[in-house]
Amino acid sequence: MWMLIAGQALANPDLDAVVLALSARDAVSCESIEALTSTPTATLVEVVDTVQMPPWAPMRAANCLIERHALEIHPQLDQWVTDPNLAGLNRLVLGKLDVMPVEIAVPVARKALEGTDPELARTRIGASKVTEIRAVVVTP
Amino acid sequence: MKHSLLWLVLLPGCDIFTVPATDAGTDDTGTTPPGTTVYDALSFSEEELRSDGDGRYVVKVDVPAGATSFQVTSTSPQLPALESVTDPDGNEILDWQDLIQSPRSLTNAIYPQRTDVAFNWPIREVDGALKPGKYKVEWALVDDSFNYVADGKVTASTVIKRDPDFSQGEVHVRIVYAEGIDQLPKVTNAVEAAVEHWREVWGSVGVTLVERYDTSDLDASLDFTWSGDPSVKKIADTKEPGELQLIVGETVRGEQYIYGVSAGIPGTIEPTKNTFVVLAWTTHAGPDGNFSDNDIMVMGETMAHETGHYMGLFHPVEGTWNNWDALDDTVECNGQLQCNRDLGENLMYPYSLCGGSTCRSQYILTDDQGGVFQRAVGSL
Structure with a gap:
């Protein structure tokens, strides 16, 4: 019933299945999540924006977006590292800089230094294994 | 030895x-x-x-x-x-x-x-x-x-x-913070509140949770999760002989989409590279990075669920809906709707069932699930 309520409130027909998969207690691969929807990027963004519980559902959705669609969600990434109400997503992005294409990771890293937790950003960016990303803390 | x-x-x-x-x-x-x-x-x-x-x-x-x-x-x-x-x-x-x-x-x-x-x-x-x-x-x-x-x-x-009483037992758990986590009051406060919910859930089958807290220099990304690590054994070497070990980090293996893992079903109470249940605080805090009451409830249930695996419990049904645990009194359901209805409030259910900003509390343990707990050597 709870899942049905969640489904009725949302227009995206794939959302129920994606949210259920993201709510699993065992880790689910991004590939299998995305196989449940014909619009993976839009659906996963919708999950991040609208689903609150369980807390790992939007976090897993954001993780898949970062790992597989970073170039498509540049505006969201900028928001996640600067919005004070998204401190958890900020940590997620800062922990994933190295898996993003460098052309998106560098500007997002710069944005994070102006964000809500510049000290954390400086530490995480400085620990990057990618020279171009690490350079952001030297030449912002 | x-x-x-x-x-x-x-x-x-x-x-x-x-x-x-x-x-x-x-x-x-x-x-x-x-x-x-x-x-x-x-x-x-x-x-x-x-x-x-x-x-x-x-x-x-x-x-x-x-x-x-x-x-x-x-x-x-x-x-x-x-x-x-x-x-x-x-x-x-x-x-x-x-x-x-x-x-x-x-x-x-x-x-x-x-x-x-x-x-x-x-x-x-x-x-x-x-x-x-x-x-x-x-x-x-x-x-x-x-x-x-x-x-x-x-x-x-x-x-x-030697424990003839399979109706009551104490399970001792050492909760170990990875490096720096103990310096985050919002996390330690949430963990302690979540432990109280965990205590309630386990208490329903006569298991008394006896926890203590410790710190460590384990890296908070918990990269050891899939294969274990000598650093875990080093920590486990100083635990009490019958204790379980729950390690709280920032992430599980650096991935914020995994919220907790048991190193075995069952896990060992001996000090080894794989003596752990791990828990990621960031995954439970969610996008805002803060703990709501509901976040704390589900974190307490994650603790109870993952350590439940460590004690020997399986999911009563797997997410494929065609594999079950080997217990007689957990309903052998078929399909999502029936399983949500019949088992959705069981602690070991493989999905969290949520709507809006709340989740159904998954707090139920059956007598047979309690029996698995009581027979485990970690229950004293």
């Missing part, structure tokens, strides 16, 4: 839970008698073995009268996997081929997944009581490609429990 109570008392850093002599307590009520510790119920032994030419080895467990359950842990550079168990009368009471073909899960010891693998017996009430005498626990040793390994080195550790 033989363990003994004296040896344990002399261990530096050991804080044995001794019951003051003034406390009332009797054997037959299941409470700990004065002047003893809950760990008196456990006896430990260890032997070095080598696999034979076929990659097999046998651990003989000499069960004394009064013993009620045992755990065998195999530790090797290779991958151990349980093959069979034979009771003192010579009856084969468990065979890996039966288990692997069954849609009902009883133990993951049959799978060569880690270098430290534990097996509990008995697991359920229907498995019967232990008989005095020698049990033969046969194992295989395989490599990463699942080829049998001849003449491979194995350390076999056996823990035997």
Whole structure:
């Protein structure tokens, strides 16, 4: 019933299945999540924006977006590292800089230094294994 | 190496839970008698073995009268996997081929997944009581490609429990913060509040959670989660002999989409590279990075769920809806709707069922699930 309520409130027909998969207690691969929807990027963004519980559902959705669609969600990434109400997503992005294409990771890293937790950003960016990303803390 | 109570008392850093002599307590009520510790119920032994030419080895467990359950842990550079168990009368009471073909899960010891693998017996009430005498626990040793390994080195550790009361028990858990986590009050406050919910959930089947907190220099990304690590053993070497170990980090293996992992079903209570349940705080705090009351509730249920795996519990149904646990009183449902209805509030359900900003509390444990808890050697 709870899942049905969640489904009725949302227009995206794939959302129920994606949210259920993201709510699993065992880790689910991004590939299998995305196989449940014909619009993976839009659906996963919708999950991040609208689903609150369980807390790992939007976090897993954001993780898949970062790992597989970073170039498509540049505006969201900028928001996640600067919005004070998204401190958890900020940590997620800062922990994933190295898996993003460098052309998106560098500007997002710069944005994070102006964000809500510049000290954390400086530490995480400085620990990057990618020279171009690490350079952001030297030449912002 | 033989363990003994004296040896344990002399261990530096050991804080044995001794019951003051003034406390009332009797054997037959299941409470700990004065002047003893809950760990008196456990006896430990260890032997070095080598696999034979076929990659097999046998651990003989000499069960004394009064013993009620045992755990065998195999530790090797290779991958151990349980093959069979034979009771003192010579009856084969468990065979890996039966288990692997069954849609009902009883133990993951049959799978060569880690270098430290534990097996509990008995697991359920229907498995019967232990008989005095020698049990033969046969194992295989395989490599990463699942080829049998001849003449491979194995350390076999056996823990035997004497605890006649399977209706009540204490489970001692050491909650270890990875490096720096103890400096985050919003996290430690949330963890402590979540533990209270965990205590309530386990209490419903007569299990009393006895927790203590510790810090460590383990990296908060918990990169060791899939394969274990000597750094975990080093921490586990200082735990109490019967304690479980829950490690709280920022992420699980650097991935914020995993919220918790048990290193086995069941996990070992021996100090090894794989003696842990791990929990990621960021995954529970969610996008805003803060803990709501609902976040705390589900984190407490994650603690109870993952340590439930460590004690030997499986999901009552897997997310494929065609595999179940091997317990009689967890409904054998088919399909999402039926399973959500019949099992959605069970602690071990494989999905969280949420709507809006709340989730259904998953707090129910059946009598048979409680029986698995009570038989585990970690329940004293």
